[in-house]
Amino acid sequence: MKRAPLVDHFHRSIDYARIAVTSQCNLRCSYCMREDHAKHAGGVSLLTKQEIDSIIKVLAALGLTKVRFTGGEPLLRRDIAELVRAAKNTTGIKTVSLTTNGLLLDRFLPALIDAGLDAINFSIDTLDHERYKAITRRNEYVRARENLDMLLKSSAIAVKLNVVVMRDINSDELQSFVDLTRDYPITVRFLELQPFDDNQIWRTGRFFSAEKIREMLQQCYPGLQPLTGQSTQYFSYTLSEHKGSVAIIPAFTRNFCSQCNRIRVTSNGTIISCLYEKEGLQLLPLLRGNASDDAIADLFRFAVSQKPEDGKHAGRNSSRTSMSEIGG
Numbered sequence: 047m048k049r050a051p052l053v054d055h056f057h058r059s060i061d062y063a064r065i066a067v068t069s070q071c072n073l074r075c076s077y078c079m080r081e082d083h084a085k086h087a088g089g090v091s092l093l094t095k096q097e098i099d100s101i102i103k104v105l106a107a108l109g110l111t112k113v114r115f116t117g118g119e120p121l122l123r124r125d126i127a128e129l130v131r132a133a134k135n136t137t138g139i140k141t142v143s144l145t146t147n148g149l150l151l152d153r154f155l156p157a158l159i160d161a162g163l164d165a166i167n168f169s170i171d172t173l174d175h176e177r178y179k180a181i182t183r184r185n186e187y188v189r190a191r192e193n194l195d196m197l198l199k200s201s202a203i204a205v206k207l208n209v210v211v212m213r214d215i216n217s218d219e220l221q222s223f224v225d226l227t228r229d230y231p232i233t234v235r236f237l238e239l240q241p242f243d244d245n246q247i248w249r250t251g252r253f254f255s256a257e258k259i260r261e262m263l264q265q266c267y268p269g270l271q272p273l274t275g276q277s278t279q280y281f282s283y284t285l286s287e288h289k290g291s292v293a294i295i296p297a298f299t300r301n302f303c304s305q306c307n308r309i310r311v312t313s314n315g316t317i318i319s320c321l322y323e324k325e326g327l328q329l330l331p332l333l334r335g336n337a338s339d340d341a342i343a344d345l346f347r348f349a350v351s352q353k354p355e356d357g358k359h360a361g362r363n364s365s366r367t368s369m370s371e372i373g374g
């Protein structure tokens with residue numbers, strides 16, 4: 047049943063849901079999770095496939111057209127391809143994408159493509175074995191790199207790389223990533239570090255600004271051609287003779303609240319209306335209490351009505367400890 051679309055008090059239309067399908071992860075990126083993260087996460091409150099399907103159905107009826115599955119690490123869910131297929135088959139949903147560290151991609155890629163997945167964001171912050179181990183606290187570089195290469199060669203799906211740039215950790219690797227865009231039609235996205243990390247790497251002087259990234263890229267590539275980017279891509283470039291493009295995401299230094307079109311659902315069924323909000327609204331009791339689709343839709347409407355005009359400066363900021371709670 048089609049319902050009135052989701053528009054908030056500041057005339058922003060909400061058409062995009064990020065759904066964390068697990069909070070567990072097979073890496074422990076130092077800017078994201080504590081080593082003992084697992085004991086805080088998971089359990090019976092993890093949304094089931096049926097519950098995720100019904101959330102998407104309600105959201106699509108409210109006019110949402112885009113879904114991104116994230117986590118934690120979404121490929122830790124064995125039913126990830128079925129989740130993608132069900133989302134793709136939901137009337138109204140046009141694109142389904144996934145953000146992943148790629149460690150399990152060799153197992154899932156054919157099934158994901160067959161299920162209709164539109165795009166993958168592959169997160170990898172370094173192309174160096176030892177640094178990968180230091181950043182992620184796991185010795186998994188070879189697997190990550192093999193799967194990245196497999197994905198690049200498959201050309202069956204749109205690919206973006208997510209690279210969180212950190213001073214003196216990987217800030218000297220921008221060129222190695224840009225080089226990948228020469229042969230592959232991918233977008234390399236350089237991300238600013240955000241202060242949502244359990245280890246407070248944030249406080250250790252590792253922040254590297256979008257402006258600084260832009261300066262470095264322009265020095266290395268005087269022929270960078272600006273593109274008109276999406277709202278979150280402050281800087282977006284192509285290079286002649288490169289098949290792909292480069293984007294810089296100033297997630298911290300710029301405020302994109304005025305263009306916000308998203309809502310988030312955590313893996314334990316909490317609706318998060320704003321990245322900077324801590325508490326959220328509990329959807330799980332409705333899902334497990336046989337509530338009607340109307341009641342679920344009403345909770346999403348209420349969540350959207352709570353979106354602050356400017357979350358970053360709304361004073362609700364932020365005791366959130368990890369992006370993995372909400373999927374970035």
Ligand code: SAM
Nearest residue numbers: 078117118119145146147169208239240369374
């Ligand atoms: N595990 C998957 C992955 O790494 O792609 C999906 C979840 S992860 C939370 C989603 C994205 O958030 C990743 O690209 C990751 O690099 C990014 N991220 C996590 N913590 C961050 C932080 N403190 N600052 C900036 N980006 C962060």
Ligand code: SF4
Nearest residue numbers: 071073075078118147
């Ligand atoms: Fe896991 Fe992704 Fe967080 Fe790294 S960024 S610890 S891969 S959830």
